Amino acid sequence: xxSKRPTILVTNDDGIxxxxxxxxxxxxxxxxxxxxxxxxxxxxGMGHAITINHPLRLDKVEYHGEVLGxxxxxxxxxxxxxxxxxxxxxxxxxxxxxxxxxxxxxxNVIYSGTMSAAMEGGIEGIPSIGFSLGHYSMDxxxxxxxxxVKEISEMVLKHGLPDDTLLNVNIPxxxxxxxxxxxxxxxxxxxxxxxxxxxxxPNRRKYYWLTGKFENFDNGEDTDEWALANGxxxxxxxxxxxxxxxxxSHLNKWKFNV
Amino acid sequence: xxSKRPTILVTNDDGIxxxxxxxxxxxxxxxxxxxxxxxxxxxxGMGHAITINHPLRLDKVEYHGEVLGxxxxxxxxxxxxxxxxxxxxxxxxxxxxxxxxxxxxxxNVIYSGTMSAAMEGGIEGIPSIGFSLGHYSMDxxxxxxxxxVKEISEMVLKHGLPDDTLLNVNIPxxxxxxxxxxxxxxxxxxxxxxxxxxxxxPNRRKYYWLTGKFENFDNGEDTDEWALANGxxxxxxxxxxxxxxxxxSHLNKWKFNV
Numbered sequence: 444x445x446s447k448r449p450t451i452l453v454t455n456d457d458g459i460x461x462x463x464x465x466x467x468x469x470x471x472x473x474x475x476x477x478x479x480x481x482x483x484x485x486x487x488g489m490g491h492a493i494t495i496n497h498p499l500r501l502d503k504v505e506y507h508g509e510v511l512g513x514x515x516x517x518x519x520x521x522x523x524x525x526x527x528x529x530x531x532x533x534x535x536x537x538x539x540x541x542x543x544x545x546x547x548x549x550x551n552v553i554y555s556g557t558m559s560a561a562m563e564g565g566i567e568g569i570p571s572i573g574f575s576l577g578h579y580s581m582d583x584x585x586x587x588x589x590x591x592v593k594e595i596s597e598m599v600l601k602h603g604l605p606d607d608t609l610l611n612v613n614i615p616x617x618x619x620x621x622x623x624x625x626x627x628x629x630x631x632x633x634x635x636x637x638x639x640x641x642x643x644x645p646n647r648r649k650y651y652w653l654t655g656k657f658e659n660f661d662n663g664e665d666t667d668e669w670a671l672a673n674g675x676x677x678x679x680x681x682x683x684x685x686x687x688x689x690x691x692s693h694l695n696k697w698k699f700n701v
Numbered sequence: 702x703x704s705k706r707p708t709i710l711v712t713n714d715d716g717i718x719x720x721x722x723x724x725x726x727x728x729x730x731x732x733x734x735x736x737x738x739x740x741x742x743x744x745x746g747m748g749h750a751i752t753i754n755h756p757l758r759l760d761k762v763e764y765h766g767e768v769l770g771x772x773x774x775x776x777x778x779x780x781x782x783x784x785x786x787x788x789x790x791x792x793x794x795x796x797x798x799x800x801x802x803x804x805x806x807x808x809n810v811i812y813s814g815t816m817s818a819a820m821e822g823g824i825e826g827i828p829s830i831g832f833s834l835g836h837y838s839m840d841x842x843x844x845x846x847x848x849x850v851k852e853i854s855e856m857v858l859k860h861g862l863p864d865d866t867l868l869n870v871n872i873p874x875x876x877x878x879x880x881x882x883x884x885x886x887x888x889x890x891x892x893x894x895x896x897x898x899x900x901x902x903p904n905r906r907k908y909y910w911l912t913g914k915f916e917n918f919d920n921g922e923d924t925d926e927w928a929l930a931n932g933x934x935x936x937x938x939x940x941x942x943x944x945x946x947x948x949x950s951h952l953n954k955w956k957f958n959v
Contacts (some may be wrong), residue, residue, distance in 0.1 A: 490749030490778070498900070498908040520748070520812075524895040525909065550824065552943055553749045553959050554778075556782045566808065566892050602955060607890070608945040625959065627952045629944040632865070637782040642756070650756040651783065680948035685810055685865040686887040690938035694885040697860065698895045700881065701852045 449475035449536035452526050453566070456486040456519045456543065456556025459504065463542035463607060466585035468507055468576065470592045471539060472538065477481065478535070480526035482556075483514040487545075488606070489556035491563070492518045501525050517559035527567065537562035537600055541574035542585055548575075548613045548677060549659065550632040550668040552556055558611055562683055565609035572597045572609065578616035587622060588614040591676045593666055595625070604680070611679040615671045626675040631666035633659040707733035707794035707858055709786050710822070714744040714777045714801065714814025715894055716869045717762065717770065720837075721800035725832065728850045729797060732858070736793070737764055740814075745803075749816035749821070750776045759783050765780035777818035785825065793856055796822035799832035799956035800843055800850065806871045806925040806935060807889040807917065816830040816869055820941055823867035827858045830867065835929060838875035845880060846872040853883070862938070869937040873929045884933040887922035891917040 444485060450500045455464040459481035461629060471477045483500075484538060499517040506512025515522050519540065539554075540560040547555040557573045564571030574594065576588055591614055599610065635655040644650055659668050667677035709729045713722040717739035729735045741758075757775040764770025771788060773780050777798065785792060800819040805813040815831045822829030834846055853870055858897065862868065869888075873880060893913040902908055917926050925935035 466758055484840055485754060488751040488753040490747070490751070492748040492750040493746040493812055494911060495746040496743060498910050499897070500906070503745055521911065524911065525897060527897050527901070528897050529909070550941070553820070553824075553941060554748075559748065562811070566811075574790070587716060590959050594957055598955050598957065599856035605945065605948040605951050608948045612879055624958045627949055629949065630942055632942070637786050639757075639783060639785070639786050645720065648758070650758055650785070652756050653752060653779065653782065678952065680945040680952055681943045682945035683808070683811060683943075684890070685939045685941075687863065687938040688887060690863040690866045690940075691885055692886065693863050694936065697856050697885075699852055699856065699883045701848050 451475040451477050452535040452538045453477055453479045453561045454481045454519055454522045454540050456482065456489060457631050458482050458485045461544060461546050462581060463585060466589060467539055467542050467592065468510055468657035473675060474596060477510045478531060479510055479512040480522045480530060481517060483516055484523060486518055486556045488554050489553050491520055491559040494521050494579045496516060501529060519556040520563045523563040534567060534569050535595065536571045538561055538571040539574060539596060542588060544581060544583060545579040546575050546577040546613050547573060547611060547670045548671055552611050552630060552681060561609050562680040566683055570604050573598060574600060574610055574612045576614050576616060587617065587619045592623065595678065607684065608680045608682050611681050613667060613671055613677045615674055616701050617674060621674060622676060623674040626670040626677055628667040628670050628679050630679050631659055631661040631668035633661060633668065663689045709733040709735050710793040710796045711735055711737045712739045712777055712780045712798050712818045716740050716741065716743045717772045719802060720839060721802050721843060724847060724929040725797055725800050725850065728767055728847050733766045736789060737768055738780045738788060739772060740777060740780060741774055744776055744814045746812050747776045748812050749778055749817040752776060752779050759787060762930050777814040778821045781818050781821040792825060792827050795854065796827045796829040797832060798853060800846060801833035802839060802841060803837040804833050804835040805831060805869060806929055807891040810869050810888060810939060819867045824941055828862050830854060830857060830870055832870045834872050834874060845874060845877045846876065848882065851880060853936065865942065866940050869939050871925060871929055871935045873932055875932060879932060880934060881932040884928040884935055886925040886928050886935045886937050887901060887923055887925035888937050889917055889919040891915065891919060918930045
């Protein structure tokens with residue numbers, strides 16, 4: 444007789460071959476039955492994009508031994524939708540996305556394909572977590588992050604999450620023993636100051652690369668940026684009701700003349 | 702001597718040639734100096750995608766007479782960033798996105814390129830509004846929506862918006878005189894039940910089209926879905942702090958063992 448292990452859907456936005464998702468799969472194999480459905484190529488910055496105007500591919504791939512693996516030509520959100528409808532035929536017990544190569548703290552939650560996949564899981568009522576490591580390199584060491592990924596995932600499986608929420612977890616890029624612990628935080632008020640790098644192609648036509656400078660306007664010690672700068676793993680509960688409820692009474696004072 | 706007219710940045714996600722953006726430009730020309738920076742092709746469902754792994758094009762195009770027009774190979778969010786950094790060299794007084802061909806009420810705010818462009822404006826501190834019409838056709842009649850677009854835009858220019866918010870405006874597809882008025886609302890709790898249409902290509906490889914059924918779980922009479930179903934223009938104030946603040950104290954009860 445086997446005890447029932449949870450079904451865990453794993454996805455990401457760096458693509459199915461990225462070291463970050465492999466680290467995540469290794470941790471999840473210790474907790475449950477793992478199904479990987481991830482993009483066949485990098486999809487960073489895809490936000491909550493879905494593919495409407497093109498058909499999607501979905502192909503079974505050889506992955507880590509006992510793990511069922513699929514790659515799709517779609518976005519991270521497409522992968523979640525395909526996994527539920529075409530592979531699992533039901534909702535998994537947990538959805539984890541990542542581990543992203545690079546932080547998704549503060550305003551980055553909006554641009555991140557990793558977080559959008561987790562948000563799609565949340566919309567579906569699946570306990571969902573996005574994990575990101577504060578280092579962009581493909582050679583980054585995911586070792587020290589693993590015990591935090593495992594602990595937070597097990598907590599979510601055990602307790603569930605408040606209705607209509609998901610978690611945005613960021614792990615500072617520190618050596619083993621240097622991480623001080625886990626802090627529940629709010630999203631810091633921050634933005635990117637965009638600066639496009641303008642170049643000329645061989646045909647004398649201009650083109651632009653998006654670059655930018657990150658600006659944190661938030662001095663609060665209860666933010667994800669503060670936690671990460673001070674050596675903590677940040678856990679931000681995220682919602683997909685985007686209503687600015689506090690602004691409704693303000694707008695109701697306007698007298699429309701139509 | 703000329704009185705100072707506001708600078709208005711216009712963008713969308715259906716592409717610069719869509720009838721919806723042309724209707725929006727016609728209205729904005731009555732209010733201020735218009736600059737259009739929009740995608741060179743349809744970008745529906747792009748969410749808050751940004752282009753990191755490819756360079757972007759940005760080309761001046763002939764548009765409506767006195768209107769300055771540019772098209773970009775990027776996403777709606779890219780267009781906003783490019784407009785500020787490379788064309789206006791400052792922030793416009795108002796950003797309007799749309800008019801989208803199809804509703805962006807309730808959960809659609811998350812998937813919508815139209816709304817993401819408006820959200821990017823909000824992040825930049827620009828009073829920003831996304832407009833959508835409840836009809837998908839390229840032949841849809843934008844006539845009846847124009848006076849609402851104008852009234853709401855002028856209100857935002859006059860009063861500004863509460864800090865860190867933007868507006869999601871949806872207009873029901875009704876004939877002139879059938880629209881009952883404007884209602885300030887919250888985002889209804891709803892989702893898409895995804896169903897992929899599975900087909901076989903000429904090489905006997907499967908491919909999938911995303912389809913879906915919209916499900917509204919919300920019986921509230923203060924929601925955008927209620928307003929639209931009852932003949933009102935819905936105005937939802939939207940925020941880009943995604944923190945589920947109410948969930949923080951709940952999560953703080955968890956005892957992490959790391």
